[in-house]
Amino acid sequence: MSTKTSSSRRAFLAATVASAAHVWVPRPVKGYTAEELLAPVTPMATGISKWDLDTPALCVDLDKLEQNIARMQRSLAANKLASRPHAKTHKCAAIAKLQMAAGAIGICAAKLSEAEALAAQGLDRICMTTSNLPVGKIRRAMQLRKRTPQFIQAVDYEPNAHDLNAAAKEAGIVADVVIDVAVGTRSGIPAGDDALSLAKLVDKLPNLKLRGLLSYDGGAQHITGFAARKESALKNIAGNARTYEAMKRAGLSTEIFSGGGTGTYNIQHLVPGFTDVQVGSYLFMDMQYLAIGGEDGNPVYSDFASSLTVVATIVNNRFPGRLTTDAGAKAFTLNVPRPGVIGEPGMDYNPGSDEFGTITFTEASKAYKMGDRLEMIVPHCDPVVNEYDYLYGIRKDRVEVVWPITARGHSQ
Ligand SMILES: Cc1ncc(COP(=O)(O)O)c(C=O)c1O
16 A cells, blocks of 8 residues: 555545546546546555544554564463454454464454455455354355355354355355354354254254354453453353263364453363464453453453554643543444543543544643644444554554554444
8 A cells, every 4th residue: 555645645535536436537637547546545654653643543552462462372372272363353454464473273253244355355264253144145155165265154043054054055165164152142052952953953964064163252251350250251151061062972073162252361261172262352452341350350451451542633622621532432432431541540531422522621631732632542442443444553653554444344
């Protein structure tokens, strides 16, 4: 991607690019080639200070990101587990490649269009942790499996397994499948006999190959306090562990027994047979995760560093005890928990209005001027990332790299 876009060309492209995508573009137009006109507008050059970015700007601290990846990899390996990071968190091919380079055995995807976008960027070991229900989607998934032979599809419903088998046959493949066994009630087939009989069915269907089971416990991840989190995670997964044993006894494949996340990464190894953890938020560490507390008893969960921030500009300072920024609900998605204003513990940041953030404070470290910048830790990372086209990789306050958020908005 070109990072040398001049501001006048950027403005011209910004004004034309949306319509240009749908029309025939004569070349050259005002000195620009058709490629230049149709290319995405590069937001800013690398090398500049993060404080000079157009705002709201989504930034990731590269030192912290790299440390988080290395630390997770080390910790899981010490507990004899692999990482299969969940790409729903970052939706970014460049970050998935960093995770793979650090030793992940694959990545996960939550949505088919997300998996397709990441596969198109060369990520070939994708486990789709959500089942695809409509037949059209199943066919698409099997086409993706045809292009990407290491693709693994979750299934949690017998008719869906039959549809998957038919779509795999139509595509001329034998598709790898894992049984999504519920922990809690959100998704997945109930543990026990139901799950075992689905595993037997998948094992029998000629165009499917059973690889094992998934068991993600969304409810346990954010339980406050390590002891309570551990107790709940182990209690909740007990039925799944029995299902795993029953599958093994029945001679079915249990090569994959995957689940867990950032809140339970250091608990999952206590489940016999568990193979890998689908960690996501550890990369970024949002306000939700900071609040759950660590194994060391610290009320702040500090195993990983908060690397993901939004930089915003102050657009109103004229009312005492209040500031307004240009980053509201469309920049943060949630207003509970509040974004954390870095360096300003006395500020309460409410991103409740669509385009504006409202800060109230009784104490601030300085008198803020119009145009000054503030940097916030995000409330919950996954939906925030989905709001931005680009993620600025920052090292020592400078933009080192601009990463497109590959599967941004790919929610089908
Ligand atoms: C199936 C599944 N696995 C893993 C994760 C990642 O969890 P975390 O961000 O808590 O690490 C999620 C997140 O929602 C998920 O839905």
